[in-house]
Amino acid sequence: MAENPDTQTLIDKNLSFSIPAKHCRGRAVRLGPVLDDILSAHNYPSQIKALLAEAMCLTSLLGALLKEEEAQLTLQAQTENGVISLLACDYKDGDVRGYIQFDTERLVSQPLEPSLMALFGKGYLAITFDHPEPRGRSQGIVPLEGASLAEAVQNYFMQSEQIPTVIRVALDIEGEQTIAGGLLVQHLPDGEEGKERLHVRMNHPEWEHVAIMGSSVQAEELVNTALPLEDLLWRLFSESDEVRVMSGKPLVKGCRCNxxxxxxxxxxxxxxxxxxxxxxxxxxxxxxxxxxxxxxxxxxxxxx
Structure with missing residues (x-):
């Protein structure tokens, strides 16, 4: 793995990496204080707190895919007859924020770990990338289906973007500090980020190998603050010829209201x-x- 001057545990900071020999790119993140700052704005019940923590981790991972400083990523849930009426998170140049609006009375009847269907009803997830001109805005909408928000976002890339993708998110909300860790790995079969994907194959041999390795990450590894994310990437992908790691921008609560x-x-x-x-x-x-x-x-x- 390439040398990185910042080998300390990454908290509230995105990590970008690529595996050139396998034509793959990825992002890793571990959130701590910034997550507590966002969650403390409201007295969220445990079910909502866990969902927003997952959503903020996903927002940070997706936001790290942006190249331009003025670009913005928005993750928003549209629901029909759900306990949750609004979920909105966004990322812009390292600034992150998120909010959930929900029906308190209906939430009381839900279990401690409710399903997506129980929380959102017939819901849809909208992911919007706002780039500076001339690229402009692009948006994809997918059903809120699966066991988690992470699975729904993974489906977005598979269905809307046709990019083979593995996403894993883990939470530790039992201690004094809430920790969220996430990993995103994607295959770009023509070898370069930013190029048009001409021949996407979900079963490409080089992608199958990386997907298996990425999917093997354990929840406790993602939230273990004693384990630097660089070391975790080395554990997962050490069989590849090279893993290039680049430290990303610090993540801060950035509401932008004034x-x-x-x-x-x-x-x-x-x-x-x-x-x-x-x-x-x-x-x-x-x-x-x-x-x-x-x-x-x-x-x-x-x-x-």
Whole structure:
């Protein structure tokens, strides 16, 4: 494995790697303090806390696939008659945030480890990549099916993108700190990231080998903060000729809510709608769902 100057355990940081001989790329992540920061914004029950932790780990893995600094990845669940009415997470240049809106009364009747169907009903997962021009936006939507969100995201790459993909996510929510660890491995059969995939084969021999190795990762390995992710990758793929590892950007809670941004959003509404927002004291009260911050905007400060 290539030398990496930062060989300490990676917490709240993405790791990019490639296996050139097998035409594969991957991302690995382990979240700790940033995850606790996001989860602490709301008093989530254990089932919702675990789901959001998994979603944030997946968002961090997918966000690390972006190359441009201004690019953004959004993961959002659309549901019909589910306990959860909204799941929204996004990644932009290392900033991550996430939020879940749910029916408290209906959640009480669910087991401690409810299925995706129990939480979302007939749900769909939308994954959106927003790139700077000229690439623009691309989006894929897949049913929320399978045993986990990770399986649903894996299905997205197989169905919408036609990229052979293995995704594994593990959680440790029993201790004082919540830990989430994830691994994503993909096959790019023409050998270079960013090139058009002309001949995708789900059963390509070189991919079958890497997929078996990647799938063998244990949950305790992904969340073991004493095990550097570089060492874990070496354990999994040491039979390959070379594993190239590149440390990614630090991950931080980045809600991006502030008064200027809120004023800009309100300014886009028609005049009549803005007037309806104003209370008797001449202010507009805004609560940020992501971070629970409250903002009070005076109508006089808006550009009507």
């Amino acid at each position: 008064e200027d941004h809120i004023r800009d959003v309100i300014a886009r509404f028609p005049k009549e709608d803005k007037e309806d927002m104003v209370s008797e004291d001449g202010t507009i009260a805004i609560d940020c769902a992501f971070c629970s911050k409250k903002f009070t905007i005076t109508s006089a400060s808006l550009n009507n």
